[in-house]
Amino acid sequence: MQTVHDPAISSYYVNDELYRNLVENFSDWQREELAIAAPEVRDRFRLLLEREARLLDELRFDEWLAMYSPECIYWVPGTPEGGDPRREIAVSFDDRRRMEDRIYRLRTGYAWSQAPKSRTVRMISNVEVFATSESAFRMVRSNFLISEFRVDGTRFLSGWCGHRFVERAGRWEIQVRQVNLIDCDRNLRNPSIVL
Template sequence: MSAQAAADPSRYSYYVTDESYSELVDDFADWQRDDMSVQDATERDLFRSAVEREARILDRLLFEDWLKLYTPDCFYWVPSTPNGGDPRREIAVMFDDRRRLEDRVYRLRTGYAWSQAPSSRTSRLVSNVEVFLSTRGDQRMVRSNFAISEFWDGEIRVLAGWTGHRFRRIGGAWLISAKQVNLLNCDQCIRNPSIIL
């Protein structure tokens, strides 16, 4: 494998290591604490807008624009256990690195993703956005509640829960380095969620 391919997270998952798993689990444990809550309204609005923008982009099926919201070395995690757990030891509904996210978007664009032919129509509601400090100065944790109404094949279903976003400041911009989607019914039969949550 060439050095260029080894450094391209869309081709090789070089950053998925035991250390990155440990960091992910640590960052998503015990972070929703009042003593870490950001009180500055301007900063809270910045992250509220970022989470709302992600919802709008997904509702409009602008998947390439959605990928631009993420760091090259990102994680997208939908646990199948309440409160997250550890993706090294527990089954997840979805657990994707950057390469898998790009594969997912590519597949949706081929027209051969039969569970998305035609594409689902969605409407996302985002509320109760809270911003928390992290042990890293260039990182913020953001918690929000969500409800996604999905219309497909003549049926509407609602997926609800809360999301944890880990934002990192890179080159002057706040990008999502990890997203944890906590479905209320994550440990029940939820059918195959074929949309990006």
């Protein structure tokens, strides 16, 4: 019998190879000679990032997750400028199964820290697109500002995101999203929203 891998059931792809690739892909990728200046390319990825932000603000989590490849990672490092998730603490390090768990809790009300639900507005700016050694992949950097309203007031979360996109069947999917908060090494007061 052949083993069927389903990323919604098990974390089969989170292994040493994934960690090695993650560290390699998120190291030294923001070099000027790799930047893609073509406006139509930058616009394509800017629109994807703006759509992702809108879906999160509107709590349309299933549509948000559909933007991701089946084998994906959502990573919020706990150290400035990221690093190595094998050796450093992370605010969040979720594979697809954990992302689906998080969405289930948010949708069903089992995320107690989101009762009542936060209201958010995300702003995305300074979108830059970078080539990789493989034409089916692009790295994208953007800055963000999230305004989150809760019953106890409003707070702001800011930083920059690194997205690794993969092209499949003529569609760009998010393979990795690294959220780099500028205050990641401070008390974040339980960031219970998807950043």
